[in-house]
Amino acid sequence: IQQAAEILKQGGLVAFPTETVYGLGANGLDAVACKKIYEAKGRPSDNPLILHIAEKKALYDIVKSVSKKAEKLIDAFWPGPLTIVFEKADCVPLEITGGFSTVAVRFPSHTVAQALIQAAHLPIAAPSANSSGKPSPTKASHVIFDLDGKIDMIIDGGDAEVGLESTIIDVSGEIPMLLRPGAVTKEMIESVIGKIEIDPTVLTKPSQTLIPKAPGMKYTHYSPKADVILVQGNDLQKVQQKIQELVNDSTQKVGILATDQTKDSYNCEIVLSLGDRQNLEQIGANLFKHLRKFDFLGVEVVYSETVPQKGEGLAIMNRLQKAAGYKMITLS
Numbered sequence: 001i002q003q004a005a006e007i008l009k010q011g012g013l014v015a016f017p018t019e020t021v022y023g024l025g026a027n028g029l030d031a032v033a034c035k036k037i038y039e040a041k042g043r044p045s046d047n048p049l050i051l052h053i054a055e056k057k058a059l060y061d062i063v064k065s066v067s068k069k070a071e072k073l074i075d076a077f078w079p080g081p082l083t084i085v086f087e088k089a090d091c092v093p094l095e096i097t098g099g100f101s102t103v104a105v106r107f108p109s110h111t112v113a114q115a116l117i118q119a120a121h122l123p124i125a126a127p128s129a130n131s132s133g134k135p136s137p138t139k140a141s142h143v144i145f146d147l148d149g150k151i152d153m154i155i156d157g158g159d160a161e162v163g164l165e166s167t168i169i170d171v172s173g174e175i176p177m178l179l180r181p182g183a184v185t186k187e188m189i190e191s192v193i194g195k196i197e198i199d200p201t202v203l204t205k206p207s208q209t210l211i212p213k214a215p216g217m218k219y220t221h222y223s224p225k226a227d228v229i230l231v232q233g234n235d236l237q238k239v240q241q242k243i244q245e246l247v248n249d250s251t252q253k254v255g256i257l258a259t260d261q262t263k264d265s266y267n268c269e270i271v272l273s274l275g276d277r278q279n280l281e282q283i284g285a286n287l288f289k290h291l292r293k294f295d296f297l298g299v300e301v302v303y304s305e306t307v308p309q310k311g312e313g314l315a316i317m318n319r320l321q322k323a324a325g326y327k328m329i330t331l332s
């Protein structure tokens with residue numbers, strides 16, 4: 001931790017574990033250090049970074065003001081997988097906010113992330129530690145695969161518990177808006193601050209006229225090399241039948257993204273189960289790992305089941321739709 005903190009203080013890059021996904025950290029007040037993040041990831045410079053803190057009072061140095069609703073969310077969900085967008089303080093460089101006057105802030109619950117931020121005694125800018133466009137890394141080996149040789153250090157903290165990136169909420173407007181769904185669900189947030197809106201691009205393909213408020217959400221290629229096609233329907237048995245038909249008709253190397261309830265019913269060489277359909281946390285934790293595994297196995301087309309958009313299901317479906325480039329077969 002001391003060594004990693006030293007690298008951060010000197011303007012270097014350290015990948016570290018958080019409870020959501022691995023982050024690629026740099027000194028968040030140093031525009032030159034943060035530029036290296038964009039280079040290592042191949043990330044467009046208009047896509048802003050999240051600042052990570054490890055004590056609540058560090059927030060007041062990097063934002064202009066904290067609204068009542070934001071205070072309530074902080075008390076309810078920090079530390080944890082919730083990112084909140086604020087008006088930025090002057091010390092936060094525009095280079096890390098993509099030129100916006102706002103800054104996204106998160107206080108992770110992972111003890112290694114907290115220890116690192118405390119030791120560096122800095123707000124740490126950290127996007128997910130993947131190459132831009134790839135699924136976010138949930139294991140140190142994913143970070144090595146994407147960024148080895150491009151960064152100064154990787155701290156291995158084992159598998160990320162949540163496996164999906166943090167929920168992002170903007171409370172600067174009159175009605176708070178969910179910009180990216182995650183493990184802190186819409187339902188959980190509404191139980192604390194009342195009704196919120198969901199950015200329409202969370203479940204609809206962004207376009208020229210429908211632009212996500214979180215710039216990173218406009219990238220649809222968030223995906224494995226394989227084509228991903230979702231098959232959705234109310235009757236799970238019909239979904240299974242349709243997927244089996246598609247597999248039988250395919251001339252490519254095929255994989256199926258299934259669940260514990262269905263995995264044994266398929267006749268296909270490569271079937272990966274996301275977990276128990278009743279346990280969305282488990283499904284969320286396995287999603288990115290499995291998408292990467294299909295690449296590793298050289299799969300060309302993945303047919304995937306879907307989950308209901310309730311609770312963490314909203315975040316899972318958001319990531320699945322992006323991985324699929326919004327290709328979905330809906331059964332009547």
Ligand code: TXA
Binds near residue numbers: 083085
């Ligand atoms: O769970 C997470 O949030 C992980 C871990 C490492 O903390 N980080 C992460 O960062 O997912 P990244 O950079 O991969 O995604 C950040 C998202 C992007 O979609 C970005 O556009 C959005 O947050 N964002 C950042 N600052 C913003 C701002 N001021 N206003 C709106 N969206 C913002």
Ligand code: MG
Binds near residue numbers: 127128136216
């Ligand atoms: Mg990312």
